[in-house]
Amino acid sequence: MQAEIITIGDEILIGQIVDTNSQFIGQELNKIGVSVYQITSIQDDRQHILNALKEAQKRVDIVIITGGLGPTKDDITKKTIAEYFNDHQLIEYPEVIAQIKEMFIKVNHPFNDVQRYQAQLPSKATLLKNVFGTAPGMWFYENETVFVSLPGVPYEMKGLITNEVLPKIQKQFKLPFIIHKTIMTYGQGESMIAERIEDFENNLPTYIKLAYLPSFGKVRLRLSAKGAHKEILEKELNDKVAEIYKLIPEIITGLDDDSSLEKRVGALLKRNNETISTAESLTGGQIAANLVSVAGSSDYYKGSFVTYSAETKINLLGVSAETIDKYSVVSKEVALEMARGVKAKLQTNYAIAVTGNAGPSADNTDKSVGIVYIAFISDTTELVQEFNFGQPREKVINRTVSKALEIANKEILKK
Amino acid sequence: MQAEIITIGDEILIGQIVDTNSQFIGQELNKIGVSVYQITSIQDDRQHILNALKEAQKRVDIVIITGGLGPTKDDITKKTIAEYFNDHQLIEYPEVIAQIKEMFIKVNHPFNDVQRYQAQLPSKATLLKNVFGTAPGMWFYENETVFVSLPGVPYEMKGLITNEVLPKIQKQFKLPFIIHKTIMTYGQGESMIAERIEDFENNLPTYIKLAYLPSFGKVRLRLSAKGAHKEILEKELNDKVAEIYKLIPEIITGLDDDSSLEKRVGALLKRNNETISTAESLTGGQIAANLVSVAGSSDYYKGSFVTYSAETKINLLGVSAETIDKYSVVSKEVALEMARGVKAKLQTNYAIAVTGNAGPSADNTDKSVGIVYIAFISDTTELVQEFNFGQPREKVINRTVSKALEIANKEILKK
Incomplete structure (x- = not known):
């Protein structure tokens, strides 16, 4: 069983937003045994939408369309899909009108004709209930092909995929x-x-x-x-x-994902009934974000200091001004003092600290672009290492995050 | 002048990664007057790649292909493009061999035949130099259409687009x-x-x-x-x-983007020569991430405390255990004490603090899912407000971030 995802909206094509909807839909379809054959992002343009639907119908069994269901003039998906199915009759759904009115009363907005149009669907469509927004989803089945049209707002789309679309696909097809x-x-x-x-x-x-x-x-x-x-x-x-x-x-x-470094660090800490904290400079909170992305992380992850300036490193973490003067803010010594500072303040068993120069231009330190210091400390040991992650900036930051977690995993494992 | 972006790789279709490459390419093409007509993500499959190239050639003037240029067997883009152009002669580029050897010596890897293949391009290709990796980019011009093939690793692709592809496109076409x-x-x-x-x-x-x-x-x-x-x-x-x-x-x-809330807050603070700090619970550092995304933010943004647990709120920010016991950790009182704590520790003119329950399940507090408290304090005023952002979790977090910045902007403007 093969599917194609069609995302409609100039904002994706001009790079104003990243298409995260397709990732979610791809993951969810995969879980129920539907392969995504292609993802196609197209313009808010009638002829382009008609072409894309026609080509997708030749290629796959299930076509999932997102975007262009809003109430404004640039949203032409509903009209164009109706044209594709040669379906010129709109049916009004009183339950959708009632739901929109309820949503609008809450925020004191008047109900008008623009919203009424949201509650009207082509006669061949089956209504898919959108509990989080005003645009319902639509399900069509024509010539052995399923077409699903969903709003592009991510949480509305997600609700519809999970609660409406996946169960209907599973009912319709025998899936591998x-x-x-x-x-x-x-x-x-x-x-x-x-x-x-x-x-x-x-x-x-x-x-x-x-x-x-x-x-x-x-x-x-x-x-x-x-x-x-x-x-x-x-x-x-x-x-x-x-x-x-x-x-x-x-x-x-x-x-598998169970062995992502942040999960493995988390599992070790949970097993040992221990805790960790972080102090970050160049990575701007990304080590923290990785650690807290794991469900249940509040059991062992105690918090983060994001300290960009020398001043904050001094005030917040208790790094000494003399150390910074003597060794520069990008140094082994500062990384260690940052780790000691956060460990003491948050009273954790371990602490990670990173300082470095991600580039592209050299900071007001004597260190070259790409040089990073990572400190990892426990109650009994202190470890600090120098790395040169080169360029570009993105790579330096990513490698610092991944290396810091790798060190934490290795050191905690030793215990 | 119209372009199509073709991204090759099952990892996008099964939702293992988000396609951020297309966003970058879309933005950059737009800036030089090239419209992206379509983005197509396809499988690592010979026939699928051939079909996609043929269809794209009918639609647009410039086809940008990313992915599938690695040295392993699942990377079939180079071979398949050569087949598309009926080009069965490979040319070896000594300068690419030299570059790969240099990269491999640095990390102590031996040079082998797999890497040698990276330095061989179809005879109709023009070499595009990849300074960050082993797979060169390729430029083809056939029947009035430009085809560009680039590696999928984001920083390699970005370097090639900026330094090689855009200048060549501007030279080749007269652009609107x-x-x-x-x-x-x-x-x-x-x-x-x-x-x-x-x-x-x-x-x-x-x-x-x-x-x-x-x-x-x-x-x-x-x-x-x-x-x-x-x-x-x-x-x-x-x-x-x-x-x-x-x-x-x-x-x-x-x-425009200059008036994103974080930029406007930043501009106001810079003008006033003032500073701000943040303490975040449910938003996990996202308010901080927004503020520091603005270049030059270290002038006015002094740092962040991400405090998930009641314990950290007490130890780190000095929130009193009595306040938490009496009002619960999701309360106006705790939001205020968090703001006071971070403001005092980081000695800033303003502080933002948020606490709330993002859901989906109710915390061990008496507050419903979706309830959020946002505190904003200055040297002279303290403001704290309750919001109900409903569900789902993603919406609660996003609205909290956007509302907190909105409040900060409004309050700093009053000064």
């Missing part, structure tokens, strides 16, 4: 299973890994695919299998994972 | 100008605004488009004009903006 297993590796490039597992890769059956997903300092190896029998697929994928483990044992850090 | 002006409005829904500016909208010339971009609590109105004479377009757009200002004066907060 799609299973992914992702192996996380650190410290070796994808070409090195490819050489080491070449034979393994050449011998994979056609219904199992291997993908390399490199990012800063790590490569994820994703195995994907598709078929009718979930248990058989699970078993085969597990066998393949075991083979890879044998081939490159020393660079594998774990399996 | 595309200008956008975005008017920021607060406090009224898009359907209300649409009614108020209906006549204006009906009378717009065809080369000027109006789009409504609603998000939490605000609507941006984007006017876009395209033509050969930059000065004339600028003047016409300015006239149209002035007309909108006359029609809905009381809800407009400013123009």
Whole structure:
């Protein structure tokens, strides 16, 4: 079963927003065994929408359209879909009118004809209830193809996908299973890994695919299998994972998202009943954001200081002005004092601190662009290391985050 | 001049990553007068890539392809593009070999045949130098269409777009100008605004488009004009903006990105030579992230406390345990004490603090899901307000961030 996602809206094409809706829809469809064959982002333009619908109908079984359902003139999706289905009769849904009125009373807005139009759907559409907004979703089934039209506002779209669209797709089609297993590796490039597992890769059956997903300092190896029998697929994928483990044992850090570094650090801390805190300069809170992205992190993550200026490092973390004068704000010594400061203030078992120069231009320090110091301290040990992450800025920041978590994981494991 | 962006990689289709590359490319092309007609994300599949290239060539003048240039077996873009152009001769570039060797020596990796293949390009390709990675970009020109193939790693792709692709496109084509002006409005829904500016909208010339971009609590109105004479377009757009200002004066907060709330708060603080700090609970550092996203923010933004637990609010910000016991951690009183705490610790002129329950499940407090308290204090005034942002979680967090900045802007303006 194949799907295509069509996102409508010039704001995506001119780069005003990032299309996060497609990611969500892709993930959710995958979970129920629907492959996304293509994602197509197009303009708010009648002819372009008609073409895209026609081409998608040739390619796939399910077409999910987002965007262009607002009440204003630039929102032409509903009108254009009606034209595509040659459906010129609008049906008004009293329950939608009632819902919009209720929403508008709460915020003291008058109800007008523009909103009334929101409650009117082409006669061939099945209403999909949008509890978070005024534009309902629509479901069409024509010539063996499902078309779903959803508003582009992310939380409205998400509610509709979860509560309305997925259950209806599962009811309509008999779906296969799609299973992914992702192996996380650190410290070796994808070409090195490819050489080491070449034979393994050449011998994979056609219904199992291997993908390399490199990012800063790590490569994820994703195995994907598709078929009718979930248990058989699970078993085969597990066998393949075991083979890879044998081939490159020393660079594998774990399996799937459960072994993202922040989750593993979290699991270790939970097991030990210990706590951690962070003090960040160049990473601007990204280490914190990674740690708190894990559900239940409030049990072990005690908080963060984001200290950009030398002044804040002094006032907030108790870094000494003499240390900064003597060694500069980008130094081993300052990283250590930052870690000691946050550990003492938040009374945690561990603390991470980072200071560095992400570039592109050199700071008013003597350190080159790309130099970063990462400190990790516990009740009994203090560790601080220098790294040169080069350029560009984005890479320096990302590698600092990933390296800091890697160090934390390694050190806490030693305990 | 129209372009299509084709992103190749199953990781986008299964929702493992968000496609941020297309946003960047869309923005950059727009700036030099190239419209992005469509963005197409497709699988790492030979036939799919061939079909996408053929269809794109029918639609546009410039096709930008990202992804699939890595050294591993799942990366088939180079081979497939060569097939598309019926080009079966590979040329090896010694300067690329030298560059890869230099990169590999630095990290102590041996150079092998997998990397050698990276330095070989189809004979019809023009080399685009990738200073940040091993996969060069490629430029093809066939039948009046430009094809550009770039690696998918974001910072490599960005370097290539900026340094190689844009200058070559500007040299190859005579480009029109595309200008956008975005008017920021607060406090009224898009359907209300649409009614108020209906006549204006009906009378717009065809080369000027109006789009409504609603998000939490605000609507941006984007006017876009395209033509050969930059000065004339600028003047016409300015006239149209002035007309909108006359029609809905009381809800407009400013123009373009310069008037994003965080930038306006920053500009006010800079003008007054004042400083601000933040203490955040449910928003997990997002108010901080917004404030520091503005270049030069270290002049006025002194830092952030992210305090998730009651315990950290007490230890870090000096909120009193009695206040939490008496009023619960989600309360006006705690928001105020958080603001007082961070203001005193960081010695700033202003402080923002937020506490609330973002849901989905109720905390161990007596407050319903969606209830948020926002405190804003200065040397002379203390303000704290209750809001009910409903559900889902994402909306509660986003509205809290946007409302907190709105309050800060309004209060600092009063000074």
